[in-house]
Amino acid sequence: MTKADLIEEVSRVVEFTRKESEVIVEAIFDSVVKALREGDKIEIRGFGSFRTRQRQSRVGRNPKTGARVDVPAKRIPYFKPSKELKDLVNDEGTETPAATPAPEL
Template identity: 60%
Template sequence: MTKAQIIERVSEQVTTLTKRQAEVVVNTIFDCVRDSLKNGDKTEIRGFGSFRLRARRMKEGRNPKTGATVAVPAKRVPFFKAGKELKELLNQ
């Protein structure tokens, strides 16, 4: 499902919202999750799951073309953990 399909579904289910208003709602939710992760905070949506950051250590990688070793710097990556209700729904 794409972002455009989510916006379409929201505008269909909430008939008082126009498509443009539904787009603002969806974008606001995504922006809040993005800003939360950027600040190092966790975002939890009950019944769906939680978004958080995980730290990856620096490691040695390999350039596939030359075979030379390359240092891959440490970084933070987003991680999603599904909530209990979502897991139960998927495993019925």
């Protein structure tokens, strides 16, 4: 599923325009990135958690030339799925119900 597919799915389920759905999806992604940049952990119960992990600096090799390359320390994003998500993904006997459109207000 691509971001465009996700926007289309949100648009279909909540019956918003594609543009409104795009704003929602972008706002969620921007919030996740902002929190990770600030070093916060994002936990979505029943889905999983996002956090960053610190990678130490190291010496690597250029695969073409074999020359040593200093790789600096950096933070990387990391996703840890919840037990519920793992169970849903691995439960082959039960189909996950498709999202249903929002009720009329």
